[in-house]
Amino acid sequence: MRRGSDERDEPNDGDEDSPEDSSRHSPTSNISWRNAGPVLRSLTLSACISGLLFGFDTGVISSTLVSIGSDLSNRPLTTPDKSIVTAITSLLALISAPMTGFFADRYGRKSVILVPALLFVFGAVIQAVATYVWTMVLGRALVGAAVGIASGAVPLYITELAPAELRGRLVTVQSLFITGGQVVAYVLGWIFARLPHGWRLMVGVGAVPAVVQLVLLIRMPETPRWLLQTGQDERARDVLIKVHEGVPEKDRARIVQSVLLSVQAEITAEDKTNARNDSDSSSGVRDAMKELISIPGNRRALTIACMLQGLQQLCGFNSLMYFSATIFALVGFTSPILASLSIAFTNFLLTLVAFAWIDIVGRRNILLRSIPFMVLGLLLCSLAFSFVSIEPARDAALIYDAGDGIWSWMLIASMVLYVAAYAVGLGCVPWQQSELFPLRVRSLGSGLATATNWSSNFIIGMTFLPMMNFLTPSITFMCYAVVCVVGWVAIWRIYPETAGLELEDIGELLKDGWSVQKSVEGFRERQRVLDEMEGRSRRSWSISSGRMSRET
Numbered sequence: 001m002r003r004g005s006d007e008r009d010e011p012n013d014g015d016e017d018s019p020e021d022s023s024r025h026s027p028t029s030n031i032s033w034r035n036a037g038p039v040l041r042s043l044t045l046s047a048c049i050s051g052l053l054f055g056f057d058t059g060v061i062s063s064t065l066v067s068i069g070s071d072l073s074n075r076p077l078t079t080p081d082k083s084i085v086t087a088i089t090s091l092l093a094l095i096s097a098p099m100t101g102f103f104a105d106r107y108g109r110k111s112v113i114l115v116p117a118l119l120f121v122f123g124a125v126i127q128a129v130a131t132y133v134w135t136m137v138l139g140r141a142l143v144g145a146a147v148g149i150a151s152g153a154v155p156l157y158i159t160e161l162a163p164a165e166l167r168g169r170l171v172t173v174q175s176l177f178i179t180g181g182q183v184v185a186y187v188l189g190w191i192f193a194r195l196p197h198g199w200r201l202m203v204g205v206g207a208v209p210a211v212v213q214l215v216l217l218i219r220m221p222e223t224p225r226w227l228l229q230t231g232q233d234e235r236a237r238d239v240l241i242k243v244h245e246g247v248p249e250k251d252r253a254r255i256v257q258s259v260l261l262s263v264q265a266e267i268t269a270e271d272k273t274n275a276r277n278d279s280d281s282s283s284g285v286r287d288a289m290k291e292l293i294s295i296p297g298n299r300r301a302l303t304i305a306c307m308l309q310g311l312q313q314l315c316g317f318n319s320l321m322y323f324s325a326t327i328f329a330l331v332g333f334t335s336p337i338l339a340s341l342s343i344a345f346t347n348f349l350l351t352l353v354a355f356a357w358i359d360i361v362g363r364r365n366i367l368l369r370s371i372p373f374m375v376l377g378l379l380l381c382s383l384a385f386s387f388v389s390i391e392p393a394r395d396a397a398l399i400y401d402a403g404d405g406i407w408s409w410m411l412i413a414s415m416v417l418y419v420a421a422y423a424v425g426l427g428c429v430p431w432q433q434s435e436l437f438p439l440r441v442r443s444l445g446s447g448l449a450t451a452t453n454w455s456s457n458f459i460i461g462m463t464f465l466p467m468m469n470f471l472t473p474s475i476t477f478m479c480y481a482v483v484c485v486v487g488w489v490a491i492w493r494i495y496p497e498t499a500g501l502e503l504e505d506i507g508e509l510l511k512d513g514w515s516v517q518k519s520v521e522g523f524r525e526r527q528r529v530l531d532e533m534e535g536r537s538r539r540s541w542s543i544s545s546g547r548m549s550r551e552t
């Protein structure tokens with residue numbers, strides 16, 4: 001595969017630097033997923049259980065609502081009951097997400113993953129034993145608070161631990177767990193719905209992975225960046241050595257030293273800025289907030305991170321996640337849950353493609369190439385909806401398909417196209433948010449970007465059904481297509497390629513402008529170097545095994 005090519009004309013942002021500039025600090029280690037080493041793998045996996053719970057708890061609600069019957073407060077759920085039980089999770093997530101920054105700086109990155117793991121356990125148990133609507137709401141609220149914190153803290157933890165070449169992939173493991181959790185939720189919902197009071201099992205089962213995560217995480221280390229920031233240099237070095245276990249020993253010392261030096265340089269520079277600002281500073285968070293907004297590089301990082309997170313939700317994806325079964329039932333599918341499982345499953349499968357490509361093709365490139373397919377999928381949906389009339393009267397006889405069922409199938413095919421394109425790009429790339437921010441404002445910036453994600457998620461959840469009713473389904477899907485087009489232009493103009501760069505270099509990149517052109521050239525250069533290194537190691541392997549082949 002050709003690596004990292006971005007054939008489109010890039011907007012010229014006036015950068016004069018040579019392409020090598022943006023890659024020169026990166027201690028290219030040629031580390032790969034296969035030689036990532038057990039420490040790095042278990043770190044990622046244990047952190048990502050939060051992703052599984054995030055996906056599970058957001059996916060399980062649709063089947064839960066239809067199976068509760070009169071088990072809560074001795075009466076069937078009313079529409080306001082259903083709305084509050086659903087919305088409280090996103091609401092608490094959007095309130096708790098910005099707090100991640102404060103706690104992550106003060107108590108460490110690992111602690112802010114441990115707390116949501118506990119909340120997930122309590123939330124699941126409270127829901128499973130709930131006998132009143134308000135107890136169920138309390139359980140959903142705890143789970144929401146956990147999802148909000150974990151969704152920002154996990155990418156932060158992994159971003160700060162991962163070697164540059166693997167960062168994109170390792171953060172994408174979280175997305176794999178989220179989408180996998182959604183598939184599990186749909187399948188379990190489908191199975192448990194047949195049992196009496198099966199919904200209690202559906203929600204209670206979420207406690208199991210949370211307990212596993214608590215046990216695993218207790219033995220995991222803090223991130224080297226946070227350790228250095230809090231003066232624990234030796235521990236930071238030890239963690240870095242473990243993380244780079246898969247790298248040949250002669251390179252490892254050089255890489256660890258280089259990362260240590262660049263983080264320390266960043267901390268020193270930040271200390272100087274702090275000293276200058278000390279006279280008018282009263283609180284850490286206020287200072288960090290001031291720095292985030294007033295320093296142009298930080299402001300750019302925040303704009304990009306919030307733009308991507310907003311776009312991830314405002315493109316309308318979760319309207320399908322939450323309501324696809326309802327849509328498929330309305331257009332006359334006899335097995336709407338199965339049809340909606342196809343949406344969740346496509347989302348999961350194509351996230352695997354993102355996992356394979358994100359560091360090779362690059363974040364920017366993957367978005368610029370996948371969003372046009374989302375637009376196509378949405379326009380086809382919109383077209384199909386104009387030939388399938390939906391009657392909210394729930395009477396199958398009133399469903400009218402001008403093409404004898406063809407348009408209903410066209411609808412599901414175009415939704416699958418849209419979801420596939422979403423999963424490859426927009427479903428994952430925004431979660432790379434933490435890499436955009438310099439150390440001092442990283443946790444705050446990530447928390448705010450996560451809050452943007454949850455606020456936009458809340459907006460879509462609240463507006464989707466009213467839009468379908470008042471604007472028609474055709475126009476609703478057209479609106480999402482317009483959001484995607486606007487998003488594409490914004491990405492093309494301001495999102496530089498960050499794949500393969502050390503965290504400290506990304507800060508440099510955004511200092512003097514959006515640096516799109518420079519970043520794309522730097523990325524191509526890094527890919528060329530990696531290709532050469534790969535070629536060299538393949539050649540030396542062939543020589544040592546006495547099989548020098550022509551191909552190398």
Ligand SMILES: O[C@H]1[C@H](O)[C@@H](O)[C@H](O)[C@@H](O)[C@H]1O
Nearest residue numbers: 175178179318321347427428
């Ligand atoms: O990255 C995830 C993923 O794409 C999920 O499928 C979606 O439901 C979430 O909202 C999103 O944040």
